[in-house]
Amino acid sequence: MLACGTTASQPIILSCGHQMPDQRTITIIGGGLAGCEAAWQAASRGCHVVLYEMKPQTFSPAHTSPLLAELVCSNSLRAEARDSAVGLLKEEMRRLDSLIMQAAIATRVPAGKALAVDRQLFARFITDRIEQHDLITVKRQEVKNIPLPAADGSIVILATGPLSAPALTESLAELTGREHLAFYDAIAPIVEADSLDRSIIFQASRYDDGEGDYLNCPMSEEQYQTFIAALKAADKVPLKEFEEPRYFEGCLPVEVMLARGDNTLRFGPMKPVGLLDPRTGAEPHAVVQLRKENLGGTQYNMVGFQTKLTYPEQKRVFRLIPGMAQAEFTRLGSIHRNTFVCAPEVLTPTLQLKKRPDLLLAGQISGVEGYVESTAMGLLAGRNAVDLLQGRQPVSPPPETALGSLIAHLCNSEPKRFQPSNINFGLFPPLGKKITKKYRGEHYAARSLAALEEWRRG
Numbered sequence: 001m002l003a004c005g006t007t008a009s010q011p012i013i014l015s016c017g018h019q020m021p022d023q024r025t026i027t028i029i030g031g032g033l034a035g036c037e038a039a040w041q042a043a044s045r046g047c048h049v050v051l052y053e054m055k056p057q058t059f060s061p062a063h064t065s066p067l068l069a070e071l072v073c074s075n076s077l078r079a080e081a082r083d084s085a086v087g088l089l090k091e092e093m094r095r096l097d098s099l100i101m102q103a104a105i106a107t108r109v110p111a112g113k114a115l116a117v118d119r120q121l122f123a124r125f126i127t128d129r130i131e132q133h134d135l136i137t138v139k140r141q142e143v144k145n146i147p148l149p150a151a152d153g154s155i156v157i158l159a160t161g162p163l164s165a166p167a168l169t170e171s172l173a174e175l176t177g178r179e180h181l182a183f184y185d186a187i188a189p190i191v192e193a194d195s196l197d198r199s200i201i202f203q204a205s206r207y208d209d210g211e212g213d214y215l216n217c218p219m220s221e222e223q224y225q226t227f228i229a230a231l232k233a234a235d236k237v238p239l240k241e242f243e244e245p246r247y248f249e250g251c252l253p254v255e256v257m258l259a260r261g262d263n264t265l266r267f268g269p270m271k272p273v274g275l276l277d278p279r280t281g282a283e284p285h286a287v288v289q290l291r292k293e294n295l296g297g298t299q300y301n302m303v304g305f306q307t308k309l310t311y312p313e314q315k316r317v318f319r320l321i322p323g324m325a326q327a328e329f330t331r332l333g334s335i336h337r338n339t340f341v342c343a344p345e346v347l348t349p350t351l352q353l354k355k356r357p358d359l360l361l362a363g364q365i366s367g368v369e370g371y372v373e374s375t376a377m378g379l380l381a382g383r384n385a386v387d388l389l390q391g392r393q394p395v396s397p398p399p400e401t402a403l404g405s406l407i408a409h410l411c412n413s414e415p416k417r418f419q420p421s422n423i424n425f426g427l428f429p430p431l432g433k434k435i436t437k438k439y440r441g442e443h444y445a446a447r448s449l450a451a452l453e454e455w456r457r458g
């Protein structure tokens with residue numbers, strides 16, 4: 001029996017009175033980034049974990065690999081420097097023994113100031129660690145219903161991601177009172193490296209000296225005007241009847257950005273600042289950047305070029321980009337449905353469902369956005385599940401930390417306007433003193449890491 005006695009924002013403790021933790025398990029549904037991280041955290045603390053993953057029997061529209069922890073789109077975990085919010089979040093997770101961070105470091109590919117990985121090696125690393133762990137049992141099976149509360153106080157973590165299978169999504173909708181929402185995320189095309197014209201495309205990272213990790217396709221003003229005219233006129237895939245176009249600002253389709261003004265792309269993904277074309281010695285009018293997709297450097301991802309253009313139109317329009325006239329596409333861009341709960345309505349700060357304290361949500365479905373953020377919620381859910389199972393009160397990380405700031409976003413946002421968010425310094429409590437922008441990140445990081453260390457000690 002569960003003794004709930006919950007309030008809206010308090011952590012919920014299960015007063016099960018069980019004294020046999022070894023008899024009980026943490027069931028995790030979904031073997032993606034969040035589910036694997038949660039499993040690792042729980043097993044590392046001595047708990048038995050059963051991890052359900054529906055692949056390879058069933059694949060979501062974006063998953064293709066039988067491996068666990070598949071990256072469905074970009075191979076980048078974004079900025080690495082600690083004075084960026086996402087770099088800080090990664091540092092916090094590294095300090096909390098994150099499996100996904102270990103994998104990222106072990107399988108990284110050069111990507112300037114970003115932490116990008118070879119997606120195959122990354123998923124293989126994680127799959128091996130999870131499958132070989134003595135306390136983790138992996139079951140390759142789709143879960144169709146959310147398990148009922150267990151009489152023995154076992155805990156369930158739901159980590160089925162933005163493309164959760166329909167039956168389980170329906171089961172969650174029933175449980176949360178249909179307080180889940182849909183929005184859209186986007187995939188950028190990948191091109192074959194040897195189909196690129198390197199006499200036009202130059203290699204450089206923004207502001208960096210030396211060789212640089214990105215390939216840059218430079219555009220003159222005239223070429224830019226031709227390109228955006230073609231992009232505007234190109235055929236787009238129409239939205240389905242049930243789809244309502246709601247995009248994240250950080251993941252807008254190029255055509256949606258362009259609809260905001262002719263120069264929007266030049267201030268966004270096509271920003272030329274800090275990139276000098278060696279042929280002219282000057283900054284081009286605009287630039288399309290390509291980032292290594294695999295360690296071998298045989299494929300490149302078009303940075304920020306997520307799109308809802310039809311496939312033939314993507315080929316036609318993107319081949320207008322200088323240096324890409326003969327481009328062969330390994331993958332074309334697309335946009336997918338995404339599922340998440342209205343966290344401020346349904347979740348506690350410990351990621352427990354208010355209605356079901358034995359059920360925690362992790363990953364994108366909890367209301368965060370992004371690989372790193374989803375993993376972070378898996379990390380916290382795994383630790384909290386262990387506390388609950390062992391009769392301790394789970395404790396949220398301090399709000400000064402990146403982890404705590406994400407939790408604050410989930411729990412303190414206005415429910416009616418709630419939207420998932422990437423980590424950013426806007427989610428952190430203000431610094432309380434005026435600091436110039438250049439040094440603000442460092443101050444957030446110093447404050448956060450000090451708070452994290454104190455929390456770990458406490």
Ligand SMILES: Cc1cc2nc3c(=O)[nH]c(=O)nc-3n(C[C@H](O)[C@H](O)[C@H](O)COP(=O)(O)OP(=O)(O)OC[C@H]3O[C@@H](n4cnc5c(N)ncnc54)[C@H](O)[C@@H]3O)c2cc1C
Pocket residue numbers: 029030031032033034035052053054055058059060062063069070071072073074075141142143144159160161162163164165168185186187335336337338362363364365369370371372374375
């Ligand atoms: C198309 C698309 C592109 C994205 N691109 C990016 C990007 O480039 N960068 C970024 O930072 N974020 C991106 N995201 C957002 C998000 O960060 C990732 O989807 C991330 O993988 C979420 O992690 P997760 O663990 O919550 O879910 P996932 O990694 O999707 O893992 C969920 C797992 O659960 C399994 N599963 C689902 N239902 C069931 C069931 N009923 N039973 C058993 N198993 C089940 C799935 O097969 C999957 O393996 C993208 C999202 C989408 C949809």
